[in-house]
Amino acid sequence: MRHIIAVLLENEAGALSRVAGLFSARGYNIESLTVAPTEDPTLSRMTLVTTGSDEIVEQIKKQLNKLIDVVKLFDLTEGVHIEREMMMIKVKARGDDREELKRLVDIFRAKIIDVTETSYVVELTGSSSKLDAFVEAVPEGRIIEVVRSGPTGISRGEKGLTIS
């Protein structure tokens, strides 16, 4: 099963490599990993997406908790949560394609953030599957470049993943 795990870790050099190293050393799957500082500059928040049986995911969480730099973690998939991923996609936009791509952007509630005579850069935020759907919908041969952030997530409701 797919799990999305949010991790608060010390914002220190090497913390990220400890997490990445753990996954490769123990042979765990890692689909994506994003990390950035939080409102507290001493803390980073990481979101990682992994797949595995319940036993393996349980081990992943225990092993992550064992890392000295990991302050706290939460498996977002255990409760109701919101998941978002951001994508920028550069497409060839010439002639009739320009109109069709514009329509597609409207349907997906995306934004065109760069325009040239021959191309668009489209920005789209949503669940990973929505991003997949957009990529699918772009007519064949038009994609120049795709860049995705990997999913991030947050739980619904008042409670949050904080250290206090």
Place this chain on the structure above:
Amino acid sequence: MELSGGEIVVRALQDEGVELVFGYPGGAVLHIYDALFNQEKIRHILVRHEQGATHAADGYARATGKCGVCLVTSGPGATNAVTGIATAHLDSIPIVILTGQVPVPVIGSDAFQEVDTVGITRPCVKHNFLVKDVHDLAETIRKAFFIATSGRPGPVVVDIPKDVTDPGIKIPYEYPREVKMRSYSPMAKGHLGQIRRAVDAMLAAKRPVIYNGGGVVLGEASAELTELVCTSGFPVTSTLMGLGAYPMTDRQFLGMLGMHGTYEANMAMHECDTLIAIGARFDDRVTGKIEHFCPHAKIIHIDVDPSSISKNVRVDIPIVGQVATVLTDILRLLKEAGRGPDHETLAEWWRQIDAWRGRDCLRYDRGSERIKPQYAVETLYKVTEGDLYLASDVGQHQMFAAQFYPFDKPRRWINSGGLGTMGFGLPAAMGVQLAFPEAQVACISGEASILMCIQEMATCKQYDLPIKVILLNNGYMGMVRQWQEFFYEGRYSHSYVDALPDFVKLAESFGHVGVRVERPGDLEGAMREAFAMRDRLVFLDVVVDPTENVYPMIAAGKGQHEMHLSPERELA
């Protein structure tokens, strides 16, 4: 008080109560060595290779329960130490390794003797630090000791660039008494509800077995374990790492379990209905094929490390906490229950166990004209009367020692269990002998293992360490040869140790006493003479039967009940 970084390192070690530092100087640590020169509180032991430093610090830690300390230079100094760090990591031994690093401004420029020490050691430490600012030095060293010795212990590396120890830069020094880390707080007490469930399961058990691991030794819980075994009347078996936590000469001890464990221990594991695992980690050398592991048992698992629980084997009643604290709670609840497990049921279980024991699975040919390695270990026990710190290398001799030398106290059996590091024995014995100068310390080894750290014979001479090296010389990498005999139809591919040195002359050239023993009748006398030389290292080159195998044996991938006994036993 204003100190330079180099002085801070030394002063912090003093404030930490460090008695011994095992090290080897080099460019990046010269400032620290200079600070060591002008003080007397810390004794520095100059090893002959950085691997020796880590194993010696490790042996010291295993024997004393204190944190071992090493100091090595950057680059090759650090990489040479890696084997020892990984050895300590797999056996959860608390050591702090201070490594020199090139100056901060040149880090990343492929400077002379530069390696990414933090990167290289990351997967084989409990934690590591790179100190880039002298102001962080004292606190980082305090944290390193705290992390190494608390919770599930382990090695911690502190990488210190040379400019951080610059004698020209002095800053105020204060050693923090306590460290608080929001990201690290090991569990002490076990969950009382879970402990109650465990006690209920123990009281209802019909065929219980206690399976203790190295965690009982590391967690100083021998007394509690012994009380539990005695009050419950349960049989107890131990992993390689836990030997001595419960007196091995006692009747309730079934011998070691696992790949080369006793028949009775493995059969009891296989047939038990309640397994009480204490400070053990269900290693593959213990479980054999997981599908066949303790098929009838409800499993209770006590461990300080949550990630040990249900890692390899699903556990029914997990208890996370310090082993000693949890056992104390269990003992209290057992007392409060006012009753023990059913006497008659337990007696029946013991009758079954005694029947297994009757197979006498460790029997070997005592009439042989050659020295059997088992006989050598039995003679060692007889001569030392059980009062010995025994460091071991890795291989057949290690297994024979585990099977035939019954330790009645913890911290007496010093061996590399998890990583299986050949070359561990001699430097580890140095650490033990330096910790206990008056104690009898021996290193049991093979002619292959000993050569991996033979250079430490010079260290033994420099510090007059009267270690007794018991070399079981069979001319082969015995365990490799055994596997090739069993599983590769006797194709002994590169396991014959050709061109061996003359060990007697080798020992003498290092300034020690060397003695070769070839006949069983000469062995006891030679060992008695060796141990009588209280102030000399004696190297006993004992020529043993090269064809002897370690039995019983559970082949990799087999279940606990599928043991091979020795050929004589299988026919019987």
